Amino acid sequence: MGAGAGQQRIMQSVAAAYVALLCAGSATAHTAWIEPTGAQGFVLRFGGHAGKREPYEPTKLKSVQAVDAQGRAVQLERTDAADGVRLQPQGEVALLALHFDNGFFSRDAVGKSVNRPMNEVPGATQGTWAVKYGKTIVRWGEVVTRPLKQPFEVVPLAAAVPRAGQPMLVRVLIDGQPAADVEVARGDAGQDSTRTDAQGVARFVPQAGLNRLWAGCRTAVAGDPRHTQLSIEYALVFEAR
Numbered sequence: 001m002g003a004g005a006g007q008q009r010i011m012q013s014v015a016a017a018y019v020a021l022l023c024a025g026s027a028t029a030h031t032a033w034i035e036p037t038g039a040q041g042f043v044l045r046f047g048g049h050a051g052k053r054e055p056y057e058p059t060k061l062k063s064v065q066a067v068d069a070q071g072r073a074v075q076l077e078r079t080d081a082a083d084g085v086r087l088q089p090q091g092e093v094a095l096l097a098l099h100f101d102n103g104f105f106s107r108d109a110v111g112k113s114v115n116r117p118m119n120e121v122p123g124a125t126q127g128t129w130a131v132k133y134g135k136t137i138v139r140w141g142e143v144v145t146r147p148l149k150q151p152f153e154v155v156p157l158a159a160a161v162p163r164a165g166q167p168m169l170v171r172v173l174i175d176g177q178p179a180a181d182v183e184v185a186r187g188d189a190g191q192d193s194t195r196t197d198a199q200g201v202a203r204f205v206p207q208a209g210l211n212r213l214w215a216g217c218r219t220a221v222a223g224d225p226r227h228t229q230l231s232i233e234y235a236l237v238f239e240a241r
Helices: 005-021
Strands: 031-036 042-047 061-067 076-081 084-089 095-107 126-137 152-156 168-174 183-186 201-204 209-220 229-240
Touching (some): 031 126, 042 095, 183 201
Antiparallel strands (some): 031 042, 095 126
């Protein structure tokens, strides 16, 4: 369940747009994230603000990567269930990383949002390609500090289990490079938000239990008839003690 040509195109698009304009504001659409369930399994969630869950097309989940504490790949058994895509690792996992493509959303001639690219919507002058990445940490250790080469990625700077109420540091990477002035928030855009510094580092204070750190930005896109901006969001999910 690895990255393909679509992810490579996203990597090229976001890198080019970021170099040209940096992040031009928050991405405030929807987020995809993986949550643990019982019996060592996991489920993919999708939702809007405040973690509200919504249904989604399973085909939008393009890939999930699982690795163990040594960084070795772990096979996943995928089931597209009624309540979401369920994932069962075939071994001990340290973390899982996802790529979810929510598609193109264009404004038609009367301002209505349509889930199609601009060149398929008569009169459209604005369109957004909405892409999601994420990572769920199951077991803390040195492996969680290693980038996985996602086009847009959040990486913890310490291997130890986070402590509730104690600040932790994360680095945001775009195409593997530190990304400055990217918004980082709790759960969704705008909640206890901050921005990354010149080294792509942001400070986050976790709460006890399951945490979902959000990061995202929008970048303008030129020369593509399908859309005028790329919205890219990230969810880092982990437990804090």
